[in-house]
Amino acid sequence: MEIVALLAIICAGIAGWLIYFLVVDDRVDNAAEAIKTTLAILTLVGAVLAGVYAYRKQRIAESDAHRADANQFADRYTTAAEQLGHDKAAVRLAGAYALARLADDWEEQRQVCIDVLCAYLRMPYQPEPDPDAPGHKEGEREVRHTIIRLIGNHLRLPAEHRHSWQGLDFDFTEATFDAGDLSGAVFSGGKVSFNRAVFSGSSEVDYTGAKVSFSKAKFSGAEVDFSGAEFSGGSVYFYKAEFSSAKVDFSKAKFSGAEVDFSYTEFSGSTLYFTSAEFSGGSVDFSGAKFSDGNVDFHKAEFSGAKVNFTVAEFTGSTLYFTFAEFPGSNEVDFTGAEVDFSRAVFSGGEIYFRSAKFSGAKIDFSGAKFSGSKVNLSAQFSGGSVNFYEAEFSDGTVGFTGAVFSGAEVGFSGAKFSGSKVNLDAFFIGVKADFSRAVFSGGTVDFNNAVFSGRTVDFSGAEVGFSGAVFSGSTVDFTGAVFSGGFLDLRDVSSWATPPRFHDQVLGHPPAGLLLPSPTAG
Structure with missing residues (x-):
């Protein structure tokens, strides 16, 4: 004026x-x-x-x-904040809805409203509470599930929608989840933390335990933190989710009888950490997943009775680590009684490392897998259990067992096809059965020669290696420098001997008792 x-x-x-x-x-x-x-x-x-x-x-x-x-x-x-602290469940529900509506209307303080809803989920909670326990609140489960549902609904809205919560932070640190649906949610930027969260099943909710769903969710440049989380029963679903340049961290998480589902998920340029995670029962399912230029890291993870499934997965330029060689301290990954399934997986340019891993009675399955330009390192210790490449196809790339120790385990390449790849079996076979029956060698190399990498010999002490029905036509199978002491290597029943394996001249001149070669007329 x-x-x-x-x-x-x-x-x-x-x-x-x-x-x-x-x-x-x-x-x-x-x-x-x-x-x-x-x-x-x-x-x-x-x-x-x-x-x-x-x-x-x-x-x-x-x-x-x-x-x-x-x-x-x-x-x-x-x-709304006062309503969330009320004793009656109906009032707390009204407070949750009121706070979500306020976040829609008050854009300047939207993050603050979201922080309050997340803080409510971080409060102490028992999935199966004792009604007589001090501080018990009736209807608490419904209030918590409503908050999760409100968050999911807002994350499904398009980014341009004025009520969308995409790009904001969500802190669920140490929260307890016995259910929740975040399927179809979009996390674009921002940080989502489930650090030390607990996913616990509840017989009152569903006999299968807790279910937290991220199915078809999209993570674009976001960080999702499950480090230190505990999964005791129940399931966490990432079915058909999309991760583009995102980071998902399950390091030091504990899985006891739980199921984590990444089936048919797409990872492009993203990193997935299971560093030092503990798996005692349960499963992690990557079947049908697609990895392009990202990393999946199981460094120092411990598997006791758990199953890791990569069936029909596709790796194009990605790296999968099951080793801890880059860090101080123990360099072992323990797969006691575990199953790791890569059957029918496709490897085109990616890398898989099991270096220094320990398989005790475990099973690793590459049956029907296709290797074209990938690198698989299995320099591990196998005591019992099996490694199976049944009908796998090797058209390029490298599969290396250099320095591996097989004690009482089974190694199967039955029906495998080698056309351009290199398989290095510069390893120790002690009381092992190795099966190459019906394998076809038409290009590429299967190398039992110790001179290429580690300088060790190949020891077939008490082992059985069979090539029944195998076809050697163009490939190189090299046994130069191998040591046969009580082992059994049977090459008598090969289907084709056009390109015979290489042996040291002295071995061919005086074959040991365990080396059974085809008759001179075989071809």
Whole structure:
């Protein structure tokens, strides 16, 4: 208002000067015309002053309205927060809905409203509470599941929707989940933390335990933290989810009888950490998943009775680690009684490392897998259990067992086809059965020669290696430097001997008892 008054004084002064100059001054010939001009100027100035005054008044009104809105939002926030702390479940439910509605209306403080909802989920909670326990709240499960549902609904809205919560942070640290549906949610940017969260089954909810679903969710550039989380029964579903340049961290998570489902999920440029995770029962399912230019890291993970499934998965330029060689301390991954399934998986350019892993009575299955340009390192210790490449196809890339130790285990390449790949079996076979029956060697190399990598010998002490029905036509199978002491290597029943394996001249001249070669007429 002070500005308007000042402008009025200035304009009045200018008008007075104009009247004096145009009317009183002798130099002005037509006084009437001068007065008309002066009045026109004064009218224009008045209109300008009125516009300035109206604009100023509008700004003040808008400021008052904004202040009133802010006060109203603050009052709504206080009321919703008080409702969330009420003893009655119906009131707490009303508070959850009120806070979600406030987040939609109050964009400036939307993150704060979300933080309060997440904080509620982080409060102590028993999936199967004792009604007589101190602090027991009736209907608590329904309140928590409602909050999770509200969050999921807002994350499914398109990013351009004015009520979408995409791109914001969600902190579920140490929260307890006995169910929840976040399927189809989109996490684009922001940080989602499930650090040390507990996923616990509840017989009152579903006989299969807890179910938390991220099925078909999209993670674009987001960070999702499950580090230290505990999964005791129940399931966490990422079925057909999409991770693009995202980071998902399950390091130090504990899985006891739980199921984590990544089947048919797509990882493009993303990283998935299971570093130091513990698997005692349960499963992690990557069947049908597609990995392109990302990493899956199981460094120092411990598997005791668990199953890891990569059936029909596709690896194009990705790396899968089951080793801990890059860090100090223990460098072993323990697969006691576990199953790791890569059957029918496709490896085109990716890498898989099992270096220094320990398989005790475990099973690793590459049956029907296709290797074209990938690198698989199985320099591990196998005591019992099996490694199966039944009908696998090797058309490029490398599969290496350099320095591996097989004690009582089974190694199967039955029906495998080698056409361009290199399989290095510079390993120790002690009491092992290795089966190459019906394998076809038409290009590529199967190398039992110790000279290429580690400098060790290949020891077939008490082992049985069979090539019944195998076809050697163009490939190189190299036994130069192998040691046969009580072992059994049977090459008598090969189907084709067009390109026979290589042996040291002394071995061919005086074959040991365990080396059974085909008759000279075989071809």
